[in-house]
Amino acid sequence: MTSSDPTASPGRWHALHTLLADIDSQIESLYTDRGIEGVRPRFAYPLIRLAHAGPLTIRELAESLERSHSAMSQTIAAMRREGLVASEPGADARTRRITLTDRGRALIPFLEAEWRATEAAIAELDDEAPHPLSAAVTELENALARRPMRERILLHLDGLLPAVGPEAPSTTTRP
Template sequence: MDADIEHLYRQRGIEGVRPRFAWPLIRLAHTGPLTITELATELGKTHSAISQTVAAMRREDLVATEPGADARTRRIILTARGRSLVPFLEAEWRATEAAVAELETEIPYPLTRVVTDLEAALATRPFSERIAALLQAPDDSTARPELP
């Protein structure tokens, strides 16, 4: 789905914008400047994830930083380019949510339930542990999947 959204951006002449940028840009437009910690809290993401996203958005001239309340903090602000994209990103966000809702009417298992069920399963045993255990399993060439 992200690849399709990125394709839509490119069709609209929006280069260098990834779907993961939309929600942080929208939040910054509505809240004003925030530190990475504040933005992470607003979005329910980790500091590390938001730090990486902000760095990528800076490279695309969507955000900049300014001094924060003390010498240790920096606040993230929208650039003119970032601000100019917010109306489209808000419309795309609403359209994406509507498309997901439409898609859920076409399948017997709601996508939101899939995400919830996956999160619950991964909370009991993380994906990295599952992969590591399979890497340690005895080599059974008959059970090996074809590599691309």
């Protein structure tokens, strides 16, 4: 390699990712303490939405939760493996509607209570911090509205990459 590994030292976002993973792990431990196996915190949002909105396609569910279709498809597959959701034929041959199974439906009261308790705990934590994360997120959203992340990355990317594509000079030699 001609450069040093940029992933060798944690970046500025590493601590936030680690914090969020730790919080998810602690929430998941609440599930297992209550005898709920195979349920991940990321399942709560779509399960609760399905309980309130009825059968939805993956696309409808993803849009309602502001998630990508791909991410929601992966989450649905994981929930299906755990027996939390099933699918039924949709309006046409290409669509399937996702429904809660009896097991998924039975978890909704706990998941809703856990959601509300987690929101209260996060509000308490946010209020306890000298620099609330919610305020920082709002400030970052405002900054990104002024200049999107893509534009910021491109500004720093110029000069860091060798030219690639059809106009790039050839790096191969021919005999």
